Amino acid sequence: MAAGYSGTPLAKKLSLKDGMRVWRLGMPDSVANEIGDAGFVLELLDRPQVNLDCAHIS
Template sequence: MTQTGYSGRPLSRKLGLKPGMTCWRAEMPEDIADLLNAQEPGQLVMASPTPMLDCAHVFVREKDVLSLHLADLRDLLAPDGMIWVSWPKKSSKMPTTVTEDVIRDICLPMGLVDVKVCAVDTVWSGLKLVIRKEKRAEQKEKLAVQASRSAGNQSGQSNGR
């Protein structure tokens, strides 16, 4: 994949990926996934999103699909985690119902805010979403409750209950 006309910064660095991060990807084009795997081999890419997720990256063309992803991911995101939403640039001529404004219309009522935009490649733009600072403590508590319930369910199952 060529990055002609784009900064020399590696994509993994633009996205803030680091070794040891738990990441989940949805509909990521294979060439971008290969590039990220080569640039940051230390990240743990999950088959499905799980609680305390450090990073999710969703590639979407439809507003409705984006709404579903964000609704699912919001409650699984680590308090200091991030969600990257990528959508086709206008110049790609790929049909889409997603724009920066559409993303904001969906994410802001969920307590997510956009903090960064980048060119993923010549086709895709990316917008980084994080949990509002004032909502992070609440998210931490919510995930702790989920974890204790999950642990309770597992111990109950192992005791034959």
């Protein structure tokens, strides 16, 4: 584990919860995989829409 790393899972840091509507653009595969490994059931949107809960833009 890298020095200074808190050990808190990324999905928790991002406050993700089951059922959230999420749009992402340019998210690195490693980040998407880490979030996916957390086991949350997210609705991944193919474009930004009204009432989305989370957006990640790189």
